[in-house]
Each structure stands twice: as structure tokens, then as C-alpha cells.
Amino acid sequence: MYLVVDDSKMARKMAVKNLRLVVGESPTIVEAVNGQEAVDLYKEYKPKVCFMDLTMPVMDGFEAILHICKFDKDAKIIVISADIQELSMQKSKENGAIGFIKKPVNQENLTSMLTTLGLI
Amino acid sequence: MKSIIELNEDEKDCLQELMNISYGAATAAISEIIGKFATLSIPNISTISSSQLREHLNTKLISKYKYYVSNQLINGYLAGENIFIIDEQSSINLAKQFDLDEDEINDNEIKDIILEITNILSSATSGKLASLIDTSISFSAPHITKINSIDEIDKRFEGEYSHVIIISTELNFEEENIKGELMILTKNESSKFLQKALENALENL
Numbered sequence: 665m666y667l668v669v670d671d672s673k674m675a676r677k678m679a680v681k682n683l684r685l686v687v688g689e690s691p692t693i694v695e696a697v698n699g700q701e702a703v704d705l706y707k708e709y710k711p712k713v714c715f716m717d718l719t720m721p722v723m724d725g726f727e728a729i730l731h732i733c734k735f736d737k738d739a740k741i742i743v744i745s746a747d748i749q750e751l752s753m754q755k756s757k758e759n760g761a762i763g764f765i766k767k768p769v770n771q772e773n774l775t776s777m778l779t780t781l782g783l784i
Numbered sequence: 785m786k787s788i789i790e791l792n793e794d795e796k797d798c799l800q801e802l803m804n805i806s807y808g809a810a811t812a813a814i815s816e817i818i819g820k821f822a823t824l825s826i827p828n829i830s831t832i833s834s835s836q837l838r839e840h841l842n843t844k845l846i847s848k849y850k851y852y853v854s855n856q857l858i859n860g861y862l863a864g865e866n867i868f869i870i871d872e873q874s875s876i877n878l879a880k881q882f883d884l885d886e887d888e889i890n891d892n893e894i895k896d897i898i899l900e901i902t903n904i905l906s907s908a909t910s911g912k913l914a915s916l917i918d919t920s921i922s923f924s925a926p927h928i929t930k931i932n933s934i935d936e937i938d939k940r941f942e943g944e945y946s947h948v949i950i951i952s953t954e955l956n957f958e959e960e961n962i963k964g965e966l967m968i969l970t971k972n973e974s975s976k977f978l979q980k981a982l983e984n985a986l987e988n989l
Contacts (some may be wrong), residue, residue, distance in 0.1 A: 671826065672801040677989045686959065719824045743826040747809030768916070768933065771813045 665692045667711040669702040669728065670744070671720040675767070679715050679744060684776050687784065691776075699728030706732045706739070706761040713783060716761065718752060726759055733760030742767050742777060788832055789975040795982045797846065799845060802916050802985075803827040803909070804959045804981045807953050807966070811932030814901060818881040820957050823907065827953040831975075834945045840932050844952070844965055852895065853901040853937060854928040858922035862914055863974045864945075865907040870898060870955075870964035872930075875970045877962045905955070905966050913968075917981035928986070949975050 666687075668679045676695050683693060694709055696702040699716075700723040706714060714732065718725035732739050741757045741761040753764045763777045768774060778784040791799065804827055809821045832840060845851060850872040857862050870878070879889045879897050906923055914921045929939060948969045955964040970978060 672797055672804070674798045674801045674986070675804075675987065681989060715844055719826060721826065725820040747824045748812045749815045749821060750812075751815070767808065 665709055665711045667669030667694050667702065667705055667709065667714040669696040669699070669715065669720070669725070670717040671697050673719065675744075676688055679769050682771050684713070684767055685771050686774050686778060687691060694698065702728045703731045703735075707735055709711075712740065714739065714741045715744050716717065716741050716754065718747045726755055729756060729759040729761050731734065740781070740783065789949060789972070791829065791831055791871045791979060791982070793947070794986055795979060798982045799829050799978070801915055802830070802863055803951050803953065805916065806912035809912050810905045811955065813904050813957065818883065819982045820960055822957045823958050825954045825956065827951055830950045831947070832950060833947055834941065837941055837945075837948065838934065838937065838976050840950060843857060843938060843988055845934055845946065847934060849892050851931050852898050852928060853931055854926050856902055856906045856926035857924040858906070858910055858921050860914070860922050861919045861974060861977045862910065862970065864968060864970035866902070866968045867900070867969065868902045868905055868964055869967070872966060877960050881960060881962075891930070899926050899928055902928075909966065910968060917978070917985065919977075919981070929971070931970050945969050945971060947972055947975065949978065
């Protein structure tokens with residue numbers, strides 16, 4: 665079970681498409697459109713990996729990461745974001761994310777990240 | 785006047801996401817130059833007739849403020865114009881980030897900095913957008929003016945762009961009180977090209 669969080673439908677589709685290609689099976693993927701929904705769905709499904717955007721309405725990714733990691737200290741959250749400022753990457757990590765993929769996500773950067781983290 | 789180009793929800797979402805990626809790269813470049821953290825906002829996409837441009841700007845700008853307006857022409861399949869608008873106080877605050885002392889900050893220095901910022905925003909944003917939809921563009925040198933009210937905004941915009949797709953997003957350094965607005969105006973033919981590119985991108989998902 666994977667959780668993909670992004671307010672953009674296109675971004676979610678890209679993440680889902682690449683995830684299916686990289687994982688090589690038919691994983692169950694749940695989608696959330698903002699940070700609050702991500703927190704709620706995480707608590708409900710406790711996914712293997714959560715892919716999190718940062719710039720979103722209602723609750724941004726930074727805050728959602730904090731909430732999720734407070735709920736599950738072993739949460740595996742990988743940020744997929746266009747906010748590629750050094751400070752954003754640093755803040756994501758401080759809040760509990762274990763990886764950061766610069767948008768646009770593709771097979772190459774997703775495979776590399778999941779392999780590095782030992783998740784595939 | 786009815787707009788020729790009507791983007792559907794999926795096309796708007798797609799363009800918003802492409803702009804999000806493009807603008808993220810631009811903001812990171814400026815953030816690195818001044819060593820400060822910027823807050824990214826979700827890009828806003830609107831399709832309007834040029835006669836609605838002033839009305840659109842009225843919703844974005846504060847009438848009592850003075851603004852610097854910098855614009856840069858884009859040539860190629862995505863022909864149009866980038867317009868960066870920043871209020872006077874934000875401009876002064878921005879100048880301070882470039883290690884200028886108070887007595888060194890004058891109109892010419894501010895204009896020079898804004899032109900450079902416009903160059904970076906334009907090339908990183910529109911350039912990245914162009915590469916994401918597999919085309920290439922070139923830029924002419926940016927031009928800057930200072931205006932005392934929105935009414936002074938060049939009427940040329942209304943004449944040259946009968947219909948425009950406005951992609952607007954903020955450059956926002958909250959702690960430094962720097963806030964600017966970047967708009968990308970696309971011409972009719974380019975809007976059609978952009979719409980086709982968005983259709984292709986969506987089909988390939």
C-alpha cells in the first residue's frame with residue numbers, strides 16, 4: 665500500500681504511473697489532495713511509503729510530515745516537490761521525511777530513491 | 785469578448801503543475817543568490833480577454849502603492865511576454881539583500897536588480913516550461929518602468945494581446961518583506977500551441 669499526496673491531479677497521475685512501473689507489480693495506491701487528507705489517510709491505511717508534495721492548500725506538506733511522523737515514528741515519507749530550495753529540503757528532513765525527489769518524478773529518480781532507501 | 789482559448793480543468797491542472805515545477809526552479813535560483821527562504825504559492829491560471837487585464841491587475845495590486853514593472857518579450861512557439869511587478873518597498877528590501885547600504889540604494893540600483901531578477905525568473909520559469917513541453921524559446925532584453933498607479937500600466941498590452949492566458953505566481957520572501965508577482969502572457973497562436981502541448985502531455989499520462 666502506497667500513499668500519493670499532491671493537490672495536482674496530473675502530479676498524482678505521474679507519481680502513480682511511475683510507481684507502478686518501478687515497483688513492478690500492481691500495488692494498492694491511495695491518493696490524497698492535501699496534507700490534512702494525507703494525515704487522515706495515513707492513520708487509516710498506514711502505507712508502506714508515503715509520497716508527499718510540499719506546496720498544497722489546506723495543510724502543506726511540511727506540516728503533514730510532522731503530523732504523520734508524530735503518529736508513526738517509523739513513517740517512510742518521500743517528498744516529491746518543485747520547491748527545491750536547500751532550506752525546503754532541509755526542513756522536510758528535519759520534519760521527518762527520509763527522501764526528496766525533485767519534480768518532475770520519473771522512473772529514473774524514483775528507482776534511484778527507492779533503491780537507495782532499500783525500499784525495493 | 786469570449787476567449788478563444790478555453791482550457792478545461794485537466795489542462796489547467798496540467799499547466800499549473802508544469803508552472804509549479806518551472807517556478808520552483810526559478811525561486812530556488814533566487815533563493816540561492818540572496819541566501820534566504822522563499823514561500824512558494826500555487827500558480828494561478830486564468831484565461832481572459834486583454835480588456836480584462838487591468839481588472840485582473842486591480843485584484844493583484846494595491847492602488848496606493850508605487851510599483852516597478854519589468855517586462856521581457858518571449859520569442860518562439862511560446863511567444864508572449866513575462867511581466868514582473870514588485871512594489872517600491874519590496875524593491876528596497878530586495879536591494880538590501882544584495883548588500884547595498886541605505887545610501888547606495890537609489891532608483892537606478894533598484895531597477896538594475898529588478899531587471900536581473902526578471903531575467904532569472906523569465907529564463908528559469910518560461911525556459912523550464914518550454915523544455916517540459918519540448919520546445920525552445922528566446923528572450924529579448926527586459927525593460928523596466930516605475931508606475932504611480934495601475935492606470936499607468938502600458939496600454940500596449942491590451943492592444944497586442946487580444947486573448948491571453950495569464951499564469952501568475954508570487955515571489956514571496958516573508959521574513960524580508962519582499963513580494964512580487966510574475967505573469968506570463970501568451971499570444972493567441974502560442975496559446976493554441978500551449979493547449980496542444982498540454983493535450984499531448986495528458987494523453988501520455
